[in-house]
Amino acid sequence: MRRRYLAAVPHVIWLSVFVVAPLILVVVYAFTGSGGGFTLENFENMGSYTSVFGRSLWLAFIATIICLLIGYPLSYVLSKEGPGMQRIFIMLIMLPMWINFLLRTYAWMSILENTGLINRLLASLGVFDLINRIFDTNISYIPMINTQGAVVLGMVYNYLPFMVLPIYSVIVKIDSSLIEAAHDLGAGSMTVFRRIIFPLSLPGVLSGITMVFVPAVSTFIISRLLGGGTNILLGDLIEMQFLGNAYNPHLGSAISLLMMIIIMICMFVMNRFGEGEEQAVLM
């Protein structure tokens, strides 16, 4: 072994012990039963969880779209501001990430609860009384926690920075002379955006989508805390197989494996989509 490779040794050891070995274990577990022999039973058993798969992909998809719809305009506007303003805004966007993920999500619980901040605020403003009088109903809160909406909200809130930062960093690097050149060649602002800025920002969009979609599809804390027991996602399902009552690490491994494959397919498609762009999607 040549000397310069020595520097890589710690990382290689780390990778093989904590990444490669567990991966192999996951594969082995996925294809074995509790008896130890080779079986495809785990994959067959997954059929009863298609709704969980569907829900996970769907909610992650919705959250990604919302992140994109919020994140892109934000990044675009931000990149036009002065450098001081940009620094402040980037810090504000990053700020929630300095707070522990769990705490942030707990905070949302206390905001969204039936007796939470929003409902108490609405109650004290007399909104419910008004509604009850007009529609002859009898409500004392708006159910927000334990809904799919709350799960998506949690995903958007937690993962929005991962959409904003890559898009912003690509847009801000677009050479202003390209925009001037496009104006010079007869393009109005809309055309400049459509023909120059948007195509050039695609690599950022693609990596933003990946960075939001992948963690969103596999989250379990957000759905556990904000989705209640009724909206379990893949992450919850897997967790239950390892730590919960349903203890079945073989099934859990099979689901994990399938999820990895789904994510890899998504990434592959994204990469193909972005082919020919300057930089490939992250990862």
Add this chain to the structure above:
Amino acid sequence: MSKEIIRLKDCTVAFDDEVILDKINLYFNDKEFLTLLGPSGCGKTTTLRIIGGFIKPTSGDVLFNGVRINDVPPHKRKVNTIFQKYALFPHLDVFENVAFGLRIAKVKEAEIRERVMEMLEIVSLKGFQHRKVASLSGGQQQRVAIARALVNRPKVLLLDEPLGALDMRLRKDMQSELKRIQQAMDITFIYVTHDQEEALAMSDTVVVMDRGKIQQIGTPEKIYNEPKNAFVADFIGESNILDGIMHEDFVVEFFGRKFKCLDSGFTTREAVDVVIRPEDIDIVEPQKGRLSGTVTSVTFKGVHYDVIVDFKGFKWLIQTTQLHHEGQEIGINIAPDRIHIMRKSEYSGMFGDYSSYSAEYDEIAEDYGDETEGSEDET
């Protein structure tokens, strides 16, 4: 032939009280090759950007065919620009880069095809249409930028130091190429450069600028042979600039001696700047010359030698093809038509003494190296 197409009237540009352009008055004739020449920070790029529409003058008017266009945005002007760093669109291939303006103008596909291919042929890039712009050399990218601008058939092409990033050889080739294209297309070129050689070689008219003001406008010959002040004399080529006194018409005194010259129209005993180009000085035997001095340094320049000669403390630059040695005594003669007289200006005494000759050369080289960054500040 020389119909006026663009006019700048009292154009001033100021940022936070810093005056970039100071009441510029300038007109551009149709089908002419005009160069804005000056050191970085002189306002030449700003002038170009006013015409392109990227900067609005703080005060003053921009007229296009007599119509005021101050408030017309860049994309509605009949001018196209070639940017310093080409600004080609990296996500489009050569064909689509060139076709960009035509597609926006909604030209029919068949016509786009025809015009783009024709343009690529003019800039000698036939067969490159499907290449990615990043895979092209600097010179080729330059040609794509030219094609992309010219395919729209602008009335005026603005060129912002387009050859700055190319190496020496390529620069020379592109200079004649640009001149050829300008004549073939029969349109106005407004060219910005800090390179006086480039300006002299290509232009019909040269506008020398410094400190946001126009110093002199004229043909290359006129600018070189009859500089208006010490700045122009020094910036365009090499010059020895001496203090002199105009005794009467056609007689000037410097170094305590009277010389015949061809200039007139000064008041009696008016203090003037005298310009003598280094290649216009004849070296003779010490006793045969009107002045005599000592050679202090000799530099081989290829075609000629740069010789620095000390005349009583004032150092002259003389260019000669004959070899002289350091410490040698020589005499010089200057023919009357080689002496050029300028009125005193704010630049008097700042240029034209070669006492710190080598240092000055270094400085020039440095200035040019910094130019690409420096001129961005101008905007």
